[in-house]
Amino acid sequence: MSFLVLNQLKKAFGTALAVDNFELEVAKGELVTFLGPSGCGKSTTLRIIAGFETCDGGQIWMNQQEITHLPANRRKIGMVFQSYALFPNMTVAENIGFGLKLAKEKPPIIKKRVNEMLSLIRLEVLAQRYPHQISGGQAQRVALARALAPQPQLLLLDEPLSALDALIRRSLRAEIRQIQQQLGITTIFVTHDQEEALSLSDRIVVMNQGRIEQIGTPFEIYNYPTTNFVASFIGTLNMLPARVTNAAKGEINLGGHTVRVAGPLSQSDNTEITLALRPENLKIVEVEEEGLSATENFVHAKVKEVSLLGAVVRVRLSLAEVLLELDMFNSRHLTLPVPGAEVKLSFPIDSGLILTKPNTTIP
Amino acid sequence: MRKIAQIRPGGSLVLVLFAVYMLVPLLATLNFSLTLGENYTTVAYEKLLRNEALFEALWHSLLLATLTVLGSLILTLPTLYWVQLKLPQAKPLLEFFTLLPFIVPPIVMALGLIRIYSSGPFPITGTPQILVFSYMMVSLPFMFRAIDNALQSIDTHTLTEAAQSLGAGTFTTLRYIIIPNILPGIVSGSLLVFSSALAEFALANLLVGSAWTTFPVFVSNVGRADGRQAAALAVISFVITWLVSITILWSANRAPGQNNISLNR
Numbered sequence: 134m135s136f137l138v139l140n141q142l143k144k145a146f147g148t149a150l151a152v153d154n155f156e157l158e159v160a161k162g163e164l165v166t167f168l169g170p171s172g173c174g175k176s177t178t179l180r181i182i183a184g185f186e187t188c189d190g191g192q193i194w195m196n197q198q199e200i201t202h203l204p205a206n207r208r209k210i211g212m213v214f215q216s217y218a219l220f221p222n223m224t225v226a227e228n229i230g231f232g233l234k235l236a237k238e239k240p241p242i243i244k245k246r247v248n249e250m251l252s253l254i255r256l257e258v259l260a261q262r263y264p265h266q267i268s269g270g271q272a273q274r275v276a277l278a279r280a281l282a283p284q285p286q287l288l289l290l291d292e293p294l295s296a297l298d299a300l301i302r303r304s305l306r307a308e309i310r311q312i313q314q315q316l317g318i319t320t321i322f323v324t325h326d327q328e329e330a331l332s333l334s335d336r337i338v339v340m341n342q343g344r345i346e347q348i349g350t351p352f353e354i355y356n357y358p359t360t361n362f363v364a365s366f367i368g369t370l371n372m373l374p375a376r377v378t379n380a381a382k383g384e385i386n387l388g389g390h391t392v393r394v395a396g397p398l399s400q401s402d403n404t405e406i407t408l409a410l411r412p413e414n415l416k417i418v419e420v421e422e423e424g425l426s427a428t429e430n431f432v433h434a435k436v437k438e439v440s441l442l443g444a445v446v447r448v449r450l451s452l453a454e455v456l457l458e459l460d461m462f463n464s465r466h467l468t469l470p471v472p473g474a475e476v477k478l479s480f481p482i483d484s485g486l487i488l489t490k491p492n493t494t495i496p
Numbered sequence: 497m498r499k500i501a502q503i504r505p506g507g508s509l510v511l512v513l514f515a516v517y518m519l520v521p522l523l524a525t526l527n528f529s530l531t532l533g534e535n536y537t538t539v540a541y542e543k544l545l546r547n548e549a550l551f552e553a554l555w556h557s558l559l560l561a562t563l564t565v566l567g568s569l570i571l572t573l574p575t576l577y578w579v580q581l582k583l584p585q586a587k588p589l590l591e592f593f594t595l596l597p598f599i600v601p602p603i604v605m606a607l608g609l610i611r612i613y614s615s616g617p618f619p620i621t622g623t624p625q626i627l628v629f630s631y632m633m634v635s636l637p638f639m640f641r642a643i644d645n646a647l648q649s650i651d652t653h654t655l656t657e658a659a660q661s662l663g664a665g666t667f668t669t670l671r672y673i674i675i676p677n678i679l680p681g682i683v684s685g686s687l688l689v690f691s692s693a694l695a696e697f698a699l700a701n702l703l704v705g706s707a708w709t710t711f712p713v714f715v716s717n718v719g720r721a722d723g724r725q726a727a728a729l730a731v732i733s734f735v736i737t738w739l740v741s742i743t744i745l746w747s748a749n750r751a752p753g754q755n756n757i758s759l760n761r
Contacts, residue, residue, distance in 0.1 A: 185657050205660040216651060218658035222676035231672070232662035283662065 143190035169340035211280030219264040232283035250278035388453030392430035412460040414484040529727035553714035561693035606702035638688040646681020
C-alpha cells in the first residue's frame with residue numbers, strides 16, 4: 134500500500150461540488166503538487182487531508198492507518214499556510230518549538246531540535262525576533278521549520294509562496310524542494326502557479342472543477358496532456374483551426390497547407406478540428422521545399438511582431454489570417470525576424486495536439 | 497519621535513472650552529468638599545476615612561466588579577471564539593442579545609429579576625449573587641464588543657488551524673495562542689466592565705439595597721445626610737474612574753502590529 138491513499142474523496146458545499154471522486158496514491162518521500170485554477174478544489178482537498186474539513190464520502194489512509202475521521206490535532210501532519218500563520222506572541226524559536234512543547238518533549242530536546250531547524254533554514258540569528266520583526270520570506274521559512282520540527286509524517290503546503298514577490302518566491306521554492314528531499318518527507322503542495330508546479334514536483338495532479346484532469350510527472354503533463362483542459366492550462370498553446378483531409382494518413386488542412394499529425398485520426402474526413410502547437414515547437418527555417426517530409430511539417434507565415442522577453446524572443450505571425458506565436462532562444466548571433474517578412478515555419482509531426490471539445494480526452 | 501499634529505487656533509479654542517466644560521464641575525465639587533464656610537478643610541475626607549462602612553461598601557463593590565469581570569469573561573470569550581470559528585451565522589443573534597441591556601430600563605430589569613429569583617431552584621433575590629448575574633447582563637455589550645473586535649483583528653481561523661496542525665486542542669489553543677494575542681481587548685473589556693459595575697447604582701439599590709451595601713448606594717445614603725461628604729465621595733469616585741480610564745487608554749494605545757502579522761513586507 135502507498136504511504137498516502139486518497140480513495141474517492143467527495144466534498145460538497147451546499148449544492149456546489151467542491152471535490153468529486155478524488156483518487157490518489159502518494160509514495161513515501163514523494164512531492165506531489167495539486168495544480169489548477171482558483172476554485173478547482175485543490176485547497177479543499179488539502180484541507181480534507183489536514184482534517185480541517187470533513188469529507189462527504191471516501192477515505193484517507195496514511196501509513197496504512199485510516200485517518201478519515203481523525204481530528205486534525207491528532208494526524209501528525211505539518212502544515213504551512215499562505216499567510217504564514219506564525220503566532221505573534223511568540224519568538225521565532227518559540228514558534229518552532231511549539232509543536233514539541235505540546236508533545237511534552239523535555240526542554241533540552243526542544244532546544245536542540247529548534248537549533249537544528251534554525252540551522253536548516255539558515256535563520257539562527259533571528260531566533261529571538263518576533264514575527265512582526267522579520268520579512269515575508271523569513272516568515273515563511275520559519276513557518277516551514279515550525280511544521281517540520283515535530284517530525285510529522287506528512288507535510289502540506291497551501292500556496293505558501295503566493296504572498297511573496299517573484300524573486301523571493303523563486304529562491305524559496307528551490308529551498309523548500311531541497312529541504313524536502315534532504316528530509317525525505319512526503320509532501321503535498323498546492324499552487325495555481327504552473328512554473329512552481331513544474332519545477333518542484335515529482336508528480337502533478339491537475340484539477341478542474343473538483344475533478345482530477347490528469348496525474349503525471351511534469352514532463353508528462355507538459356508534453357503529453359491527455360485532456361483539452363490540461364493542454365490549454367499548462368504552458369502556452371497556439372490554437373489553430375484546421376480540417377481533416379485524410380484521417381487514415383493523419384493529414385489535415387491548416388491554413389491552406391497540408392500537414393501531418395501523429396497516427397491515424399479518430400475524426401472522420403472533413404471534420405473541423407483545432408490543432409494545438411506549443412510555441413517552442415515551431416521554428417523559422419530556410420528550406421527549398423514546402424510540403425511533407427518524414428518528420429517535419431512546413432508552412433508559410435508572415436511575421437507580425439517580434440518581442441524580446443529576455444532569454445526568449447517571441448514572434449507573432451499570421452498563418453492564413455490566424456495568429457500564432459513562436460518562441461526562440463535569444464542569443465548574440467540570432468538574426469531577428471523582420472515584421473512584414475514572409476517566413477517558412479516547421480514543426481515536428483508528433484508535436485501537434487488535436488483538440489475537439491473542452492474537457493474531453495485527447496486521442 | 498512621533499510628529500505631533502499641529503492644532504489650529506480654532507481647534508485650540510474648542511479644546512479649551514471642552515476642558516472648561518469638563519473640569520469646572522469637577523473642580524467645583526472638589527472645592528465644595530474642601531471648604532467649610534470660608535476655610536479650606538479636609539474634615540469631610542477625615543470623617544469618611546474613619547467610617548468603616550465606606551471601606552465595607554468599597555470592598556463589596558470591588559468584589560462585585562471583579563466577579564462580574566470573571567463571569568463575563570468566562571461567558572463571552574469561549575462563546576465568541578466558537579462563534580467566530582464554527583457558527584458565524586449566529587453572530588447577528590448574539591449582537592441582538594448584547595443590545596437588550598440598552599433597551600430594557602434598569603427598574604424593569606430589577607423587577608423581572610426579583611420575580612424570577614425570589615422562588616424556584618435559585619432563590620437568590622436580596623443576595624449579592626443576584627447582583628453579579630445582573631451586572632453581567634448589563635455589561636455584556638462592553639465585553640462582547642471588546643473581545644469581538646480583538647478576535648477580528650487577528651486571523652483567528654488560520655492561527656487556530658496552525659495550532660491544531662501542531663497538535664493543540666481547543667483549550668490549549670485558547671490558552672497559548674488566542675488569549676495572549678487578544679489580551680489588549682480582554683483588558684479593555686474587563687476594565688470597562690469593572691468600572692461600570694463599580695459605579696452601578698440602580699440595580700444594587702433595587703435588588704439588595706442596604707442588605708449588602710455597595711459603594712454607589714453608600715454614596716447615595718451619605719449624600720442625603722452630608723453634602724460635603726457626598727462631594728468628597730464623588731471626587732474619590734472620579735479618581736478611581738480616571739485611573740481605570742488611563743489604564744484602558746494605555747492598553748488600547750499599544751503599538752499597532754505588535755501582535756499582528758502583516759502580509760505586506
